Amino acid sequence: MYKYSEIEKKWQRRWEEEKIFYADAEIETESEIDQDQKKKFFLTVPYPYASGPLHIGHGRTYTIADIIARFKRLQGYNVLFPMGFHVTGTPILAIADGIAKGEEEVIERYKDYVAIYADADADADPDPERVEAIVKTFDKPEIVADFFAEQIAADFKMMGYSIDWRRKFNTTEPFYKKFIEWQFKKLYEIGAIKRGKYPITFSIEDGCAVGEDDIEEGDIDKVSVVEYTAIKFKLSDQDQDQDQDTSNTYLIAATLRPETIFGVTNLWVNPDARYVNVKVGDEFWIMSKEALEKLSYQREDVKILEGEGEGTEIDGNALLWKQVKEPVADREIPILPASFVDTDVGTGLVYSVPAHAPYDYIGLEDLRKRERVGVGVVPVPVPEPIKIIEIEGYEQYEFPAREICKKMGIKDANDARLEEATQILYKDEFYRGVLNEKCKDFKGLKIAAIKDEVKTWLNMAEIFYETSRKAVTRTGGKVIVAVLQDQWFIDYRDMRWKDSGHKLVGDMTFYPEKYKAYMHEIIDWLTLRPCARRRGLGTQFPFEKGWIIESLSDSTIYMAMYTIAHQLRDVPVDALEEAFFDYIFLGLGPGLNNANAENVAKELPVQISVDILNRLRKEFEYWYPNDLRHTAPPHLSNHLVFFLMHHAAIFPARHWPIAITLSELMTREGQKISKSKGNVIPLAHVSKLYGVDLYRLYCALNADFDTLSNWREQDIDALRRRFNALITIFDESIETGTGAGAGAGAGVEADADALEEYEFTHTDRWLLSKFYRRLQESIEWFDGFRIREAGINMVFNLMNDLKYYEKRESVERRRRIVRNILEDWLIILSPIVPHICEELWHKLKLRDRDKDRDMDMDQEKEKETFISRQALPGIKLKFIDEKVEREEEYLVSLVEDVQEILKITRITPNKIYIYTADAETERWKCELFKAVREIADKDKIKEAMKIQKDKSKRTETVSFVKQLINSKGKSRSKLEYFELNETEILRREKAYLAKEFGCEIGINEEHDPKGKKKFAIPLKPAIYVG
């Protein structure tokens, strides 16, 4: 067998030496009439983030892209498949920081990562000292990024990807930053860049925004921002502090259900907690200490009152029994104690709606109990619930909250099911409840419909942000919601922008198609997107110092950079001003009507040649637009929509992207592939563990694009066996008994020369027909990105055809017939398994050369022909022969029928008699069959009787037609009739049938002891086993 890793390395080296995948714009020939100019195909995949090694799951995306790139090359396109590296953002910075600070966890993780590469080439264990030395250098983010970018590039080469590496760049290189600045200026010009307030999850300890990755368990249980409505309850006059001029002191209660304000009966305060009085604007607000801390990150006008005289801290007890005014009708309501009030949720003050909130209802019941039993004194009357929502299914008790508590048997505030009851009731009320006459203008309306309106209507209300759950950072710092006062956004709300986004999407191809509709929805849903951060690697935000452009916003139109990146390195960075990119990418000059390179060159601060400008402009014009972007569905609602929208905003329609394909992620043995699961197989190990071609084949065949691919070891093994069998088939047709190589081909005497046309038997023609039909189908599928179907067709199905062929003919003849199709077969498989195909291709060419040693001298050159440079095989249409295939199917179905009879009757046959419908006595059936096949089932019998002139055959005719009708598509004959000379076929195949069943075969003989003959129908002969 082949040593795959040697083959891989050999051809990767040769491809590189021969610059096979360098894609150059064909612009020199522009002025000439060049018939040979190829169509271009510009394919991109999102560049990997260079913070660590890639694994087999990532590899699926890139592998599929490479298969497409190689296929397009076979189709004759000038294919550009470039790659860069993503470096901007916070993760790499965090890694470097962690390593600089000596965080064990990070260091260990990176030692493991580095070891993967230190290990990749050698079998020996990686040298731990070397690994450690490398990780030590990782305290600088650039080093981390450079290291992994380099390693990933090496991985990609190892995977045989046909990338033009000259164009590689990373997102922190100076020329890239210049490009990003330009992009933002373009967005600014159209008014897409805005600034304003924005709530965000935030760590007090770290003093910065935190995302999913920074929060403890953030990936499992997401933390989101929740908007509470903070309602102000004015302390009633007699309770106002007389010592200070604070006639405007309010207790602030935050709620998620502002519409329930109409049913408020009291406030709840936790008597054991500490509250504070704080000046907000011109008012004094009372809330919990925790709430104050949060609020101070949300508003700028919060002033903490200092000095004891002002009594900033208030004991919860001190608030008890006082009266406040609710904001709707100025009713006075009491402040009551409740232990369930958590001061770290909301404002630590809760307004009570006992008719509709189970907690509140139970809270009041508790107080009532205390009053009755005389435990503690309740100095104010316990209020009665006020019902404000009518809701079906809650008529048994007066108040819905009471009803659900009764039904669930909840009796006191310690019952854990209170939370559940709250959820159920809330859901029911939200969707089905109707507000009643107590709700003024909102009477008769559903809550779901007016919730937001209530907030506005309650102009007394403020907004208070809270996290959706209590959360801490991975280092234990408290996570709250902060409101950034001056956040920069990209504002996608402009309807004209969205319209062009929709138009762009409408004209694009999506595969799988379902994502197109989804993309339209995403565009509708887009609003504001923060586009700058305070920290991280990246490009300085051009409109304000101290901000870095957020890393998804800097990766939206960068495909344009690939078209010129390799040449841009010769241009001084200082020249890359706005005018420069305006000209290259948009063809714009510094003023109106002077869009030519001379004028642009004059504008630039550094002298660069007009030729270069012209050349770059042409390069870009040649390659753009991006013909295909291939990635995974998780990118749809972020990167891809920005990619599309930014193209819509910046480029003219002729440069908008053409197509997007998406392939799902990969799991391993049904599990998500992740570091924490410990089931990661690095891409760097694929060659060693499986072989690159096998991996690629698996990526191609295992799942459709829209299906999660599951990396299962047992499936890999199965595929490996098939793959090896396939290679053996190839080999046996190349090896000629010299013993070279290995496999079953060794030592075989027969020369596997292609069959000449004059030698073709029916079976040969059948196989060729099958092959070229499959080839035709597969090319079509391939072209529609249905790689899996194409692959299965050209591997599994063809192998089955050959197996059958071998049974009908012989192993020796199979070797020869494969030689007839071998080149075409290798070519169509080469996008998927390029290394082995390249190897066999050269072997084949070498053999041919040896055989025709004295042919012309170009044979030496011929040897250098790469399969990677071939064109798609022409379909030899003349070999596609429906009649030949139908004959074979006819035979197969006959054999199956006989086998079934033998199986059931368990007869060992002496002789098998076959009676066809085209035999003399039954021929009328064929005529009748043809006559009635177009007629509706229910009219068939009537029609048949009209045709049947021979009265003696009436019964037989009826049963024959019934048979046709009942066969329900099982026998092909019902759907279509294909005229075959059955007798002739059977005479020809008599020997084969005799061999197959080990007995004599009689065809349309007189002998018919059981009267079977009359059961023959066209294409389904009658059978008698004697």
Next chain:
RNA sequence: GCGGGGGUAGCCGAGCAGGACAAAGGCGCAGGACUUAAGAUCCUGUUCCGCAGGGAUACGAGGGUUCGAAUCCCUCCCCCCGCACCA
């Protein structure tokens, strides 16, 4: 909650512009060949019934449309994914 995608044999998974579907391919399992043996490989079988190529049940549950439904429509149950500032 909103939006999207699913539920097919012991398992993974095709099929889903209605008709060659008892259901591709693979895994597993059973039997056989080869082998001293194991492994690998290769054949055969893998819903039930049937001594003549046939029949009966099946594609989450229930209903409907149709000559005919895994495929179309409705209801219900269950599962998965996204909901952003994060690469």
